[in-house]
Amino acid sequence: MVSLTKRVLFEVIPNPPDETTLTLSSTTNKGHYISVRPFVNAEGKEFPFEWAFGGTSDHIELKKINERANSLNFNFKFDTNVKLNVPETHRGVIKTVFKTWDSGLVEETGSVFPWGTEGTEVKFRELWQPVDPTRLEFVELNNEKDVDQAANSIALSVDNEEYEGLVIVVGRWIQGILFKKGVNTLDGINLFRSQIDEKNSIVSLVKFGADADKFPQEVLLNEGSITTSKGLEWSVIESNL
Amino acid sequence: MVSLTKRVLFEVIPNPPDETTLTLSSTTNKGHYISVRPFVNAEGKEFPFEWAFGGTSDHIELKKINERANSLNFNFKFDTNVKLNVPETHRGVIKTVFKTWDSGLVEETGSVFPWGTEGTEVKFRELWQPVDPTRLEFVELNNEKDVDQAANSIALSVDNEEYEGLVIVVGRWIQGILFKKGVNTLDGINLFRSQIDEKNSIVSLVKFGADADKFPQEVLLNEGSITTSKGLEWSVIESNL
Numbered sequence: 001m002v003s004l005t006k007r008v009l010f011e012v013i014p015n016p017p018d019e020t021t022l023t024l025s026s027t028t029n030k031g032h033y034i035s036v037r038p039f040v041n042a043e044g045k046e047f048p049f050e051w052a053f054g055g056t057s058d059h060i061e062l063k064k065i066n067e068r069a070n071s072l073n074f075n076f077k078f079d080t081n082v083k084l085n086v087p088e089t090h091r092g093v094i095k096t097v098f099k100t101w102d103s104g105l106v107e108e109t110g111s112v113f114p115w116g117t118e119g120t121e122v123k124f125r126e127l128w129q130p131v132d133p134t135r136l137e138f139v140e141l142n143n144e145k146d147v148d149q150a151a152n153s154i155a156l157s158v159d160n161e162e163y164e165g166l167v168i169v170v171g172r173w174i175q176g177i178l179f180k181k182g183v184n185t186l187d188g189i190n191l192f193r194s195q196i197d198e199k200n201s202i203v204s205l206v207k208f209g210a211d212a213d214k215f216p217q218e219v220l221l222n223e224g225s226i227t228t229s230k231g232l233e234w235s236v237i238e239s240n241l
Numbered sequence: 242m243v244s245l246t247k248r249v250l251f252e253v254i255p256n257p258p259d260e261t262t263l264t265l266s267s268t269t270n271k272g273h274y275i276s277v278r279p280f281v282n283a284e285g286k287e288f289p290f291e292w293a294f295g296g297t298s299d300h301i302e303l304k305k306i307n308e309r310a311n312s313l314n315f316n317f318k319f320d321t322n323v324k325l326n327v328p329e330t331h332r333g334v335i336k337t338v339f340k341t342w343d344s345g346l347v348e349e350t351g352s353v354f355p356w357g358t359e360g361t362e363v364k365f366r367e368l369w370q371p372v373d374p375t376r377l378e379f380v381e382l383n384n385e386k387d388v389d390q391a392a393n394s395i396a397l398s399v400d401n402e403e404y405e406g407l408v409i410v411v412g413r414w415i416q417g418i419l420f421k422k423g424v425n426t427l428d429g430i431n432l433f434r435s436q437i438d439e440k441n442s443i444v445s446l447v448k449f450g451a452d453a454d455k456f457p458q459e460v461l462l463n464e465g466s467i468t469t470s471k472g473l474e475w476s477v478i479e480s481n482l
Contacts, residue, residue, distance in 0.1 A: 008250075101260050127258075
């Protein structure tokens with residue numbers, strides 16, 4: 001089951017909640033995932049993102065708690081905070097619980113340790129609205145299980161001497177992260193979010209980084225195929241086409 | 242400007258938030274309003290609503306705080322808690338602040354006094370997602386100001402010896418409250434929520450009460466006109482048709 005969820009709020013407990021980003025998290029049928037978190041008002045910000053991360057299914061551990069709740073332990077392969085070595089941000093596994101409310105929204109709670117595992121625990125809450133990934137607008141799903149089972153579920157990956165990256169396609173929504181290896185500054189980070197419109201053209205919504213043109217120009221591909229963009233070869237590691 | 246907002250969460254501070262209802266609040270151009278709050282899982286509930294209330298624009302006082310925030314003081318004409326005399330619920334004016342977040346969601350904070358004005362203050366938070374009232378699905382608006390200026394904005398009212406009621410139409414969404422005067426039990430309460438579909442037929446979504454058939458069967462009417470449903474005469478007190 002693919003999933004596209006739009007964040008409704010972020011809360012560092014016990015501070016009041018807020019939402020300053022347009023955050024979308026995409027997950028494929030096989031559990032590959034990316035979350036891209038651009039600020040709505042990015043004026044004056046050199047890096048116009050709160051955060052971005054992603055990984056393949058081997059970077060996430062899911063356990064069912066009950067019909068309504070799962071525990072998810074994330075150990076991101078890609079993490080802009082780690083890449084940039086942002087001080088006072090978490091390293092390593094993040095333990096979370098995802099709980100579905102009657103209304104269909106999904107509450108995520110967990111803890112991070114910005115000052116190391118021996119440091120102060122910071123509890124957080126995020127709230128997620130499942131949206132229909134096959135639509136270009138944000139059309140709410142009553143429950144994330146109501147998602148179209150036939151929606152595109154595609155993942156592309158690159159890992160060569162110079163670059164490592166991941167692109168996730170769910171329905172009409174594409175999100176991507178591309179890191180230049182060994183470059184731990186903004187020059188090493190590329191992010192994008194696009195939509196596949198009714199004519200199957202890719203329309204860019206968010207694009208960041210010197211190498212952003214290396215994100216794949218075509219994504220509706222079969223598993224095992226290769227697509228090259230500005231010299232960078234991407235492998236399709238999952239596709240339901 | 243009409244408004245249709247879907248509640249995302251309800252929080253009695255400092256308890257954790259939750260959302261067990263599908264709550265919609267509708268407000269017309271002139272400021273007449275209704276909020277209907279049915280539980281998603283109403284099994285076993287004699288009254289399957291958390292609450293419902295409404296009023297005309299003279300039952301609300303709005304003051305601008307800044308570009309992002311307004312204070313709103315509600316003094317409902319219709320309030321199911323008051324009608325049923327539910328113990329430990331608020332009476333009289335409720336003072337609230339509505340603040341628009343960067344993401345377009347609207348945070349409402351305020352206090353109620355369930356044990357009277359001298360009793361304990363209970364702080365609450367609600368969070369609202371503006372949705373497009375001209376659509377049958379829940380299509381999110383980036384900002385409530387993005388609403389279609391031509392959307393239907395209609396209010397119907399009844400106040401005779403036996404009944405008092407209000408119906409609010411914004412876009413394709415209709416919500417209504419009808420009280421039987423002097424009957425302070427569930428027998429005196431009627432609530433409904435409907436949609437006007439593409440064929441201009443009214444499709445019922447929520448319908449409660451012995452007199453629910455008295456809600457108007459036609460609502461796309463001019464200001465000043467009268468429509469009668471099962472003997473009950475409704476006056477159109479606002480219409481932009």
